[in-house]
Amino acid sequence: MGEIDASTLITSNADPTSLFQLLDQIGEGSYGAVFKAISKQTNETVAVKLIAIDGDWDEVNKEIQILKTLDSAQIIKYHGSYWDGSDLWIVMELCQDSMSGLVETLGHGLDERQIAYVMKETLVGLTYLHSNKKIHRDIKSGNILFKDDGSIKLADFGVSAQLANTISKRKTMIGSPFWMAPEVVQGEEYGTVADVWSVGITAIELADTLPPRSDVHPMRLIFQIPVLPSPTLAQPEDWSDEFNDFIAKCLAKDPEARWSCAMLLQHPFIKAAPRKDVMVDAVEELIAVKASTRDNNEESGFFTATDASSTMAGTMVPTPGPTQPFDAGTVVPGFDDTDGFGTVMIPSGTVPANNNEESKPAFLRHMEAEETKDKGKADVDVLMRKLDDIRSNIAMLQKEEQAVLKEISARNNA
Numbered sequence: 001m002g003e004i005d006a007s008t009l010i011t012s013n014a015d016p017t018s019l020f021q022l023l024d025q026i027g028e029g030s031y032g033a034v035f036k037a038i039s040k041q042t043n044e045t046v047a048v049k050l051i052a053i054d055g056d057w058d059e060v061n062k063e064i065q066i067l068k069t070l071d072s073a074q075i076i077k078y079h080g081s082y083w084d085g086s087d088l089w090i091v092m093e094l095c096q097d098s099m100s101g102l103v104e105t106l107g108h109g110l111d112e113r114q115i116a117y118v119m120k121e122t123l124v125g126l127t128y129l130h131s132n133k134k135i136h137r138d139i140k141s142g143n144i145l146f147k148d149d150g151s152i153k154l155a156d157f158g159v160s161a162q163l164a165n166t167i168s169k170r171k172t173m174i175g176s177p178f179w180m181a182p183e184v185v186q187g188e189e190y191g192t193v194a195d196v197w198s199v200g201i202t203a204i205e206l207a208d209t210l211p212p213r214s215d216v217h218p219m220r221l222i223f224q225i226p227v228l229p230s231p232t233l234a235q236p237e238d239w240s241d242e243f244n245d246f247i248a249k250c251l252a253k254d255p256e257a258r259w260s261c262a263m264l265l266q267h268p269f270i271k272a273a274p275r276k277d278v279m280v281d282a283v284e285e286l287i288a289v290k291a292s293t294r295d296n297n298e299e300s301g302f303f304t305a306t307d308a309s310s311t312m313a314g315t316m317v318p319t320p321g322p323t324q325p326f327d328a329g330t331v332v333p334g335f336d337d338t339d340g341f342g343t344v345m346i347p348s349g350t351v352p353a354n355n356n357e358e359s360k361p362a363f364l365r366h367m368e369a370e371e372t373k374d375k376g377k378a379d380v381d382v383l384m385r386k387l388d389d390i391r392s393n394i395a396m397l398q399k400e401e402q403a404v405l406k407e408i409s410a411r412n413n414a
């Protein structure tokens with residue numbers, strides 16, 4: 001079980017199966033599955049994340065300790081943790097789905113008023129988090145959940161960080177590459193505005209259904225993020241000036257120039273945001289699509305578990321749902337990250353200090369280490385793609401060099 005004793009994590013010694021009846025599985029993360037459940041004492045419906053004993057206890061412990069301390073209407077409520085002898089049960093407030101699940105199931109992006117509302121609630125939650133000296137580090141539509149009444153809840157604090165009173169910056173390379181700020185992929189010190197960059201990428205994701213540059217391999221993307229101009233909406237002209245400007249303020253490449261969450265709450269795009277009723281139609285549409293998918297699956301004999309014991313015995317067929325365009329799972333060293341679309345987490349201390357590798361982003365070192373493991377499998381195609389990547393990065397850097405030289409010459413002549 002690692003260095004942490006499960007007894008330090010749990011709320012009480014009660015057997016969770018006597019407290020909660022697990023119902024359908026509603027999600028799956030890298031550490032375990034999430035179930036809808038009902039409290040046998042209060043009849044309240046809740047969400048239960050089941051984490052197997054061989055999980056990464058250090059990270060689980062961190063998530064629980066952070067969740068325990070948070071109390072905000074925009075952050076998922078934590079109800080407690082229990083141990084059933086083999087799995088840790090983390091009991092939380094139940095949501096309908098994530099924003100990525102919504103967009104995916106509906107098959108289209110949100111409209112501008114809905115995005116303004118989701119962004120406002122996200123910023124309120126993050127302002128609270130940041131004022132408590134915490135950084136989320138994995139903001140994306142997959143980690144923004146919503147309830148049936150349209151309320152928004154930030155979730156997945158598995159990779160969040162607590163900033164010490166004296167240290168307001170972090171260096172550990174954590175996040176999902178498509179949503180990562182330039183200073184994070186460059187391995188520089190970063191602060192709470194790293195979350196703001198991810199908010200800007202999420203706004204684009206909610207409008208366009210995918211984050212920008214989603215067709216680029218994450219390995220190449222980490223070179224591109226610091227060099228290329230800030231991303232914009234795919235068709236900026238289809239959206240208001242206020243929305244385009246909001247995204248530009250979130251996606252300032254220089255963290256010093258980037259607006260904070262508190263500043264963004266005063267932005268005209270957010271000031272004009274409607275109330276949660278704006279989500280009602282989308283939520284109803286989602287529930288209807290889910291119900292018809294369930295009916296179709298039942299007709300074709302595809303079923304979901306309604307009983308915890310059958311589920312844990314392995315007889316359950318996972319809840320069918322639309323295929324995720326992105327694997328929203330957290331990728332930790334030792335986990336397979338074949339597509340690289342998940343959260344990347346390189347715990348501090350895993351990277352040797354004071355060697356010539358230090359200047360490389362930790363994320364890149366991790367990818368390279370993974371590649372070395374698979375060296376035997378490398379073939380000419382792989383090497384050709386690598387060459388292609390290197391050439392494209394050289395071309396980008398040359399372009400950047402030209403721009404900087406031009407700027408120097410302009411300033412010298414001024």
Ligand SMILES: Nc1ncnc2c1ncn2[C@@H]1O[C@H](COP(=O)(O)OP(=O)(O)OP(=O)(O)O)[C@@H](O)[C@H]1O
Nearest residue numbers: 027028029030034047093094095098156328329330
């Ligand atoms: N409280 C909740 N209410 C409703 N659904 C939830 C809740 N918590 C999680 N889920 C669903 O379960 C899925 C898995 O959640 P989990 O936090 O375990 O992993 P993840 O964030 O998707 O991935 P990872 O932990 O690998 O980053 C989520 O994508 C979400 O759709």
